[in-house]
Amino acid sequence: MHRQSCVASLYSLLVVTICLCACGDSGSYRLSWTLGCADARGPCQVVSVFSCAQVGIDQVQVEAVRDGKASVSRFPCFDRLDGAKATGPGLAAGEFTLNVVGLTPDGHVLTDAVSQTVTIPESGVVEVSVDISVAKQCADGVDNDGDGATDAFDPQCSSADDDSER
Numbered sequence: 001m002h003r004q005s006c007v008a009s010l011y012s013l014l015v016v017t018i019c020l021c022a023c024g025d026s027g028s029y030r031l032s033w034t035l036g037c038a039d040a041r042g043p044c045q046v047v048s049v050f051s052c053a054q055v056g057i058d059q060v061q062v063e064a065v066r067d068g069k070a071s072v073s074r075f076p077c078f079d080r081l082d083g084a085k086a087t088g089p090g091l092a093a094g095e096f097t098l099n100v101v102g103l104t105p106d107g108h109v110l111t112d113a114v115s116q117t118v119t120i121p122e123s124g125v126v127e128v129s130v131d132i133s134v135a136k137q138c139a140d141g142v143d144n145d146g147d148g149a150t151d152a153f154d155p156q157c158s159s160a161d162d163d164s165e166r
């Protein structure tokens, strides 16, 4: 009898613990991204790590801002399991502004921020998608034409604003 109730309480403790870890009581965002679809300068759909590497992006940084406070998360630009998608951290329910940028392999901000307002639910996720505009070819840290010279070192680049290494 005693053992049974002990097992029962252990079991309910386990259920509560699992629920605290897995259920949570906060929602988040589920973000998917494309690269340079809008201006037709990027690969648009991200199908591999190469889609990201060819425009110099290694990670996607998301800043979730509310009342001047920001929660910053970084995700791989292309995840082997998740692709060009990521689930954000637990956030309080309500309206947030998401500022999304692409980062270089050494963690510098490479792209202009794209901002989107979302309403985080009490639980579960709100689906969001953004199109990240890519950097100019002469400022993306990539040897775009494969001639061994990158950006300012490429004689074909007239300035950092030049969008062609060719």
Ligand SMILES: [Ca+2]
Pocket (backbone or CB within 6 Å): 136, 137, 138, 139, 140, 141, 142, 143, 144, 150, 151, 165
């Ligand atoms: Ca380049």
Ligand SMILES: [Ca+2]
Pocket (backbone or CB within 6 Å): 142, 143, 144, 145, 146, 147, 148, 149, 150, 151, 154, 165
């Ligand atoms: Ca080059």
